[in-house]
Amino acid sequence: MINARLIAVLTLLLLASTIYVLITNNLRTGELEELFILAPPVLQKPLDLIISEFTERYGVLVKTSYEPTGSLINKLRLSGRGDVLVTADHEFMQQAVEEGLVIGDSVRVLTYLIPAIIVPRNNPANITNLKDLTKPNLKIAIANPEVSPAGRYAITVLINTGIYEEVKNNIVVYAESISKLASLVALGAVDAAIGFHVMHYWYPNETEIIWLQPQEVPEVACQLIGIAKNTSNTELSKKFVDFVIESLKRDDVWKDIGYITSIEELRTYDLADKVPEICLGIVR
Known part of the structure; x- marks a missing residue:
């Protein structure tokens, strides 16, 4: 039986070669x-x-x-x-x-996208809700709120639920982007991140998702x-x-x-x- 991974690799190679041929042909004809x-x-x-x-x-x-x-x-x-x-x-x-x-x-x-808490697999800090983020000595990450909507939403969630002052000292990383934020959780470098729910689906085997209560969600991001x-x-x-x-x-x-x-x-x-x-x- 042909390995499924091998089939996927061959498919990607075929797609890449097709794209290369199309672009090369267009370059030659000046129509790109x-x-x-x-x-x-x-x-x-x-x-x-x-x-x-x-x-x-x-x-x-x-x-x-x-x-x-x-x-x-x-x-x-x-x-x-x-x-x-x-x-x-x-x-x-x-x-x-x-x-x-x-x-x-x-x-x-x-x-x-829905604001959510993302934790490493097996949830070593035993975080079950937003209030748990106020525990002392936690390492929490969010995206940089100045350039990333995920970071801005995270701050809004904490302020609206009245726990920002308690949580802010636990925030040890303001990630440059949401992709870097997700990788921090997947690597176990932080105890939790407040971001968007889709981060978990990028690393389904390395992370878990803690959903917020509907009343804790300020807005859904579109x-x-x-x-x-x-x-x-x-x-x-x-x-x-x-x-x-x-x-x-x-x-x-x-x-x-x-x-x-x-x-x-x-x-x-x-x-x-x-x-x-x-x-x-x-x-x-």
Whole structure:
């Protein structure tokens, strides 16, 4: 029997060679089109797969910059370079639209993320709820709230539940991004992290998830995608956005790795009423 891992490797090699041939052929004919996508690390796993498939289908060279959303906004503001912007929450997208960095009527909702506590496997610090984070001598991590929505949500959770002052001395790391935050937990370098629920699904064998009570969740974060005002190719950018939106129907791209793609699914967590109004008003 052929090893399943070997099959996966061969499939990836075949996909890579196909993409290489398409791009090489287009380079030779001078027809190669390019897109520059600015996106947060929280969506890198599904977007990497989608971009590979988009490249294979259309022969487009897609360049990416995965950074915390605040850093992406600054990059777009200062350089003006970028065709499509993806944000980890609605506030940053709203800011980008108000500043004229993104075309307002191009914005679409992608996914929804729930604030949660993520702990290493077997939960060595025996954390069962938010109040447990006030125990002395714990090592807690959050993402940098200045550039990462995950960090901003973490601070809001602690303030709204009245335990920020008790917990802040236990916060030993302000991670540069949510991907680095998740890896800290997976490696057992901290006792807990406050981030988004999807972090657990990146490391299902190394972490566990402690769900917050619905009343402890200030808001559900919605991830948005939109076309940059200074895009060099509006038609191609729209084609990419449409391609991403169409992929939301596929469980293997999103739901199988923990991403929530509908309000209906949020209702199973009793959190449908925690979706920001701007996210409810955007049509896919």
